[in-house]
Amino acid sequence: MAEKQIIIGAGLVGSLHAVYLAKRGVQVEMFERRPDMRTVDISAGRSINLAISHRGLKALNRVGLKEKVLEMVIPMPGRMIHDVEGNTNFQPYGKQGQHINSVSRGGLNALLMTEAEKAGVKINFNQRCISMDLDAGKATFRDEVSGEVTEAAASHIYGTDGAFSEVRHAMMMTDRFDYSQTYLKHGYKELSIPAAEGGGFRIEKNALHIWPRGGYMLIALPNLDGSFTVTLFLAFEGKHAFENLNTEQQVLDFFNEVFPDVVPHMPTLVEDFFGNPTSSLCTVRCFPWRYKDKALIFGDASHAIVPFYGQGMVSGFEDCFVFDQLADEHWNDKETLFDKFQYSRKPDDDAIADLALRNFVEMRDSVADPRFLLRKQIEKKLSAKHPDQWTPLYEMVTFSEMRYSEALARGKEQDKIMEDILSWDGIESNWENPDVFKKIEEKALG
Amino acid sequence: MAEKQIIIGAGLVGSLHAVYLAKRGVQVEMFERRPDMRTVDISAGRSINLAISHRGLKALNRVGLKEKVLEMVIPMPGRMIHDVEGNTNFQPYGKQGQHINSVSRGGLNALLMTEAEKAGVKINFNQRCISMDLDAGKATFRDEVSGEVTEAAASHIYGTDGAFSEVRHAMMMTDRFDYSQTYLKHGYKELSIPAAEGGGFRIEKNALHIWPRGGYMLIALPNLDGSFTVTLFLAFEGKHAFENLNTEQQVLDFFNEVFPDVVPHMPTLVEDFFGNPTSSLCTVRCFPWRYKDKALIFGDASHAIVPFYGQGMVSGFEDCFVFDQLADEHWNDKETLFDKFQYSRKPDDDAIADLALRNFVEMRDSVADPRFLLRKQIEKKLSAKHPDQWTPLYEMVTFSEMRYSEALARGKEQDKIMEDILSWDGIESNWENPDVFKKIEEKALG
Numbered sequence A, B: 001m002a003e004k005q006i007i008i009g010a011g012l013v014g015s016l017h018a019v020y021l022a023k024r025g026v027q028v029e030m031f032e033r034r035p036d037m038r039t040v041d042i043s044a045g046r047s048i049n050l051a052i053s054h055r056g057l058k059a060l061n062r063v064g065l066k067e068k069v070l071e072m073v074i075p076m077p078g079r080m081i082h083d084v085e086g087n088t089n090f091q092p093y094g095k096q097g098q099h100i101n102s103v104s105r106g107g108l109n110a111l112l113m114t115e116a117e118k119a120g121v122k123i124n125f126n127q128r129c130i131s132m133d134l135d136a137g138k139a140t141f142r143d144e145v146s147g148e149v150t151e152a153a154a155s156h157i158y159g160t161d162g163a164f165s166e167v168r169h170a171m172m173m174t175d176r177f178d179y180s181q182t183y184l185k186h187g188y189k190e191l192s193i194p195a196a197e198g199g200g201f202r203i204e205k206n207a208l209h210i211w212p213r214g215g216y217m218l219i220a221l222p223n224l225d226g227s228f229t230v231t232l233f234l235a236f237e238g239k240h241a242f243e244n245l246n247t248e249q250q251v252l253d254f255f256n257e258v259f260p261d262v263v264p265h266m267p268t269l270v271e272d273f274f275g276n277p278t279s280s281l282c283t284v285r286c287f288p289w290r291y292k293d294k295a296l297i298f299g300d301a302s303h304a305i306v307p308f309y310g311q312g313m314v315s316g317f318e319d320c321f322v323f324d325q326l327a328d329e330h331w332n333d334k335e336t337l338f339d340k341f342q343y344s345r346k347p348d349d350d351a352i353a354d355l356a357l358r359n360f361v362e363m364r365d366s367v368a369d370p371r372f373l374l375r376k377q378i379e380k381k382l383s384a385k386h387p388d389q390w391t392p393l394y395e396m397v398t399f400s401e402m403r404y405s406e407a408l409a410r411g412k413e414q415d416k417i418m419e420d421i422l423s424w425d426g427i428e429s430n431w432e433n434p435d436v437f438k439k440i441e442e443k444a445l446g
Helices: A012-022 A054-061 A066-070 A105-118 A166-172 A248-258 A269-275 A312-330 A334-364 A370-385 A393-399 A404-422 A434-445 B012-022 B054-061 B066-070 B105-118 B166-172 B248-258 B269-275 B312-330 B334-364 B370-385 B393-399 B404-422 B434-445
Strands: A004-008 A027-031 A049-052 A074-076 A078-082 A088-092 A100-104 A122-124 A127-133 A138-143 A149-153 A156-159 A178-193 A208-212 A217-222 A228-235 A279-287 A295-297 B004-008 B027-031 B049-052 B074-076 B078-082 B088-092 B100-104 B122-124 B127-133 B138-143 B149-153 B156-159 B178-193 B208-212 B217-222 B228-235 B279-287 B295-297
Touching: A004 A012, A012 A027, A012 A105, A012 A156, A012 A312, A049 A105, A049 A217, A049 A312, A054 A066, A054 A312, A066 A105, A074 A217, A100 A105, A105 A122, A127 A166, A156 A166, A166 A279, A166 A295, A178 A269, A208 A334, A217 A334, A248 A269, A279 A334, A295 A334, A312 A334, A334 A393, A334 A404, A370 A404, A370 A434, A393 A404, A404 A434, B004 B012, B012 B027, B012 B105, B012 B156, B012 B312, B049 B105, B049 B217, B049 B312, B054 B066, B054 B312, B066 B105, B074 B217, B100 B105, B105 B122, B127 B166, B156 B166, B166 B279, B166 B295, B178 B269, B208 B334, B217 B334, B248 B269, B279 B334, B295 B334, B312 B334, B334 B393, B334 B404, B370 B404, B370 B434, B393 B404, B404 B434
Parallel strands: A004 A027, A004 A156, A027 A122, A078 A208, A156 A295, B004 B027, B004 B156, B027 B122, B078 B208, B156 B295
Antiparallel strands: A049 A100, A074 A100, A078 A088, A127 A138, A138 A149, A178 A228, A178 A279, A178 B178, A208 A217, A217 A228, B049 B100, B074 B100, B078 B088, B127 B138, B138 B149, B178 B228, B178 B279, B208 B217, B217 B228
């Protein structure tokens, strides 16, 4: 009989991992706390869509799902920056032809669940994991509808049960488990721009829209039906803060003052604002990620990050990819496989957590800063002339397969170099002068 | 009727806090997981004694207990360093007359419990807190002997229930609670040196003994009965590590090789080694420390630290002191009191956590380093000549009431200055030359 493996959490990462595992011919059973999202609407004002980029597509491609997913995305080749006067400025993310993709969280999750089932995976819904016996390889579930409690045993248990993982919680009860959860002072609230009357998009379809305002920002990602999912990122406390937006008038005044161009496109602004939850933003780090050969956590369960680099799901998909590569060699020795996986992947998932925190400052503030734009221009020219020697950080993270940890290290080197260059007298006006640009090349590529 | 307050955890910090609270005339009830240590031996090979220094005595003095405690201590005016050849070298901790004090954990805890009871506090033993309802101000306990479950309600609940605090666990379930637990690669095991035959101390009574060996160390603190409590700090994995000490012969070989002078004084070395647990060392940080005006955590519950500065209990006692000072002004507004306490105390308890981690390197390694000893000599002379302008870091932490955060900041400044001075050519031989010392004074005192 084939060995049995259990996955707890049928979200995006768990469902993709199930497809990977099933293709190895083992019996895979999944347990999911929520009802089947293919039959019940469970979005409830939380992250309706997200961005998928190269690393995520690479992981889908390894199990033949890339093309199917690409049919349901909207390409976003750059950021559309909106200033307070309503002026817009398009900033490409990378080179010609490079783009990230807006995709429906629910749509993608449903597709992956269906693919997992096609591959022979059984998914049990409404099953909340309430306890684990790591040594015995057993998990206990309570049916969220009937209340019935059942137990499942397996040779190996994978926890892909998200930022508040119950599998991780069981590991935390063991000795010498490092753990941290760190919240931002900012929270977020989901809002919406409906499709135009008669269909079509009210604002530019092929862009990730940003209204950067220094300490806070609004963003919008397009959906296939012509609508946009809009997210307000704002401090909980302070001058511009959720604590001061308690009445319809306060919300309207705030939006009319700081995001005036988008207000006419948001007819349900007030209803959305008071109907949807204000959610917090947390970074979770821990180690180890495995318990013997019995349990392994990945995705948000081992490294929940803030959403500002669009790499939360993507890093989880890359976990699946790296696991599967290592499994080619170590499948018959799970303890070695789990151990190699955690040591290989931990530095990269730490790096993307740091990058995501840094990118919040970039998105809400720097993208409207002339020095940031000058740097982008210089880097763009450097990269065009010397594609093998200079790749901007965003492109390394988003469009390459370079390890996140290496991208972060290179990005820090680039920061030092570009800070020096930007301090040169007159650089903002003379950087394109051939002599000056030659000096830039010497400094940057030295 | 007086308002009722509950303290969960009747350890050192909880018991002292109970004395403080009771003196304000409120009804105080304590719940303790363990049996009454005054009637049952519960030490079980874990930290039988510890060091109490100025800040701890200051906190005891505020409720009139300093003199009683001083009757049960052994003064330790310095470190006695033992090298591999068995040579010893005494390093004073501070100026003439300054010393830290070895005290029995159980003895001190018992005294504080008795004082709390005298002040009218009721202590319920064998009561494990199994859940909390923070909003309702209720805690549920299970009697560890009878299994009976009871509930207690109070206006305010204090969690002094240690590094694995259940009160903190309840706070962690609320949104936006920052938390981290970080383990050292080293663990510890308690061993012992019995009293000499016929009584008396086998090694110098008035010292904290250290056998520093770079990556690991052995320490010994004196007890009133002539014995010493010995603690081995050693990595779990690696060359010199617990994982390689599995047989009697391995343990004896290791001790004979690296701590030869102490082996003859440890007749029960092998029994102690295999009879006592190997424990881990964790730093816990979190924030906030309060839930509305309902609950407040302190001591190890909010900031568990590693033991290398001898400030774990002491920082908890200083929490009690600071709380009581703030209570003089804000007693009738607990929300303000709890809030001022957490913001006042958090930077200091963060600083002592960092200092304790730094001191592990100093204790196990630097104390045997000639450069470290040279620095100590120079600092001693600076401090003697200019007591108002230069106080060595150890003295600021141990013998002053300066905020830990300020001591840490000043210590970092001192590090920079002394690193510079120690890099001067020939400094090791010419520092006492009047011209050179004048230059040292100019550099150090600015």
